[in-house]
Amino acid sequence: MPDPRLTEQSNPRSRRIDALEPLEIVDLINAEDRMVAEAVGEEREAIARALELVEAAFRAGGRLFYVGAGTSGRLGVLDAAEMPPTYGTDPSMVQGIIAGGHAALVRAQEGAEDRPDAGVTAVDEAGVRSSDFVLGIATSGSTPFVHGALARARELGARTGFLLCTYPSRDLLARHDVVIAPLVGPEVITGSTRMKAGTATKLVLNTITTGAMIRLGKVYGNLMVDLQVTCEKLRDRGERILVETLGVERPAAAELLERAGGHVKTALVMGRLGVDADEARARLAEAGGLVTRVMGTPE
Numbered sequence: 001m002p003d004p005r006l007t008e009q010s011n012p013r014s015r016r017i018d019a020l021e022p023l024e025i026v027d028l029i030n031a032e033d034r035m036v037a038e039a040v041g042e043e044r045e046a047i048a049r050a051l052e053l054v055e056a057a058f059r060a061g062g063r064l065f066y067v068g069a070g071t072s073g074r075l076g077v078l079d080a081a082e083m084p085p086t087y088g089t090d091p092s093m094v095q096g097i098i099a100g101g102h103a104a105l106v107r108a109q110e111g112a113e114d115r116p117d118a119g120v121t122a123v124d125e126a127g128v129r130s131s132d133f134v135l136g137i138a139t140s141g142s143t144p145f146v147h148g149a150l151a152r153a154r155e156l157g158a159r160t161g162f163l164l165c166t167y168p169s170r171d172l173l174a175r176h177d178v179v180i181a182p183l184v185g186p187e188v189i190t191g192s193t194r195m196k197a198g199t200a201t202k203l204v205l206n207t208i209t210t211g212a213m214i215r216l217g218k219v220y221g222n223l224m225v226d227l228q229v230t231c232e233k234l235r236d237r238g239e240r241i242l243v244e245t246l247g248v249e250r251p252a253a254a255e256l257l258e259r260a261g262g263h264v265k266t267a268l269v270m271g272r273l274g275v276d277a278d279e280a281r282a283r284l285a286e287a288g289g290l291v292t293r294v295m296g297t298p299e
Contacts, residue, residue: 116148
């Protein structure tokens with residue numbers, strides 16, 4: 001009897017992949033990868049629901065937690081780690097919990113994912129509370145660590161979601177506030193969920209956090225304006241944003257950024273309204289952090 005989980009089934013299109021030439025292998029994998037975006041698109045309503053839950057958690061002073069094992073856990077940790085440098089968030093705002101702890105980021109921790117009690121412990125150690133949203137990631141849908149973690153999160157009053165790449169059970173749908181299930185089909189290499197399932201996972205996580213940051217005012221137009229300059233690359237990006245948005249020369253942009261303490265959004269308001277940094281911050285706070293409410297819609 002074939003495994004009911006799509007992620008564990010054999011892909012008939014790749015059964016002779018070991019006999020192919022390099023270019024044929026690349027073409028076959030690419031053909032399979034093209035299915036991923038469409039599968040994610042089929043889950044657009046569920047992804048939007050997750051985005052709403054994340055935004056609500058943030059506005060209530062809560063946080064977003066990802067919980068996963070193996071590739072799923074690593075992708076959650078990666079998405080969380082990218083939030084502070086990209087959007088200037090506090091590192092606690094989006095967090096990744098991975099079975100086996102941080103050591104599992106670079107080396108597989110055998111058996112770590114098989115213990116639901118370890119998931120419970122991890123949630124308790126992370127300090128999950130009722131204002132948080134916890135998204136479990138298990139592309140096969142069956143990882144005990146993730147199920148244990150989510151059960152504990154719900155006991156604590158948190159809202160929960162589940163991301164998988166196989167058919168969700170009725171019980172799973174009933175248990176969580178949102179279930180996202182992009183059906184990418186069997187992997188090119190049977191069970192290798194770091195491939196299509198991993199790509200789908202990254203697309204979904206990117207969409208959820210990017211959408212939430214947009215809703216919170218971290219973006220003006222399509223520019224990442226809630227950016228804190230911490231390195232030369234980000235300084236260059238920040239100055240270019242000011243040049244493009246305010247129509248100033250590069251030296252003026254650099255001077256504005258310096259007076260704003262390296263915070264691009266503050267510098268934008270200072271430059272547009274002709275106010276100092278403290279007044280710019282006050283205007284932004286009054287507008288709920290939304291630059292559009294302070295400066296109007298970008299041209």
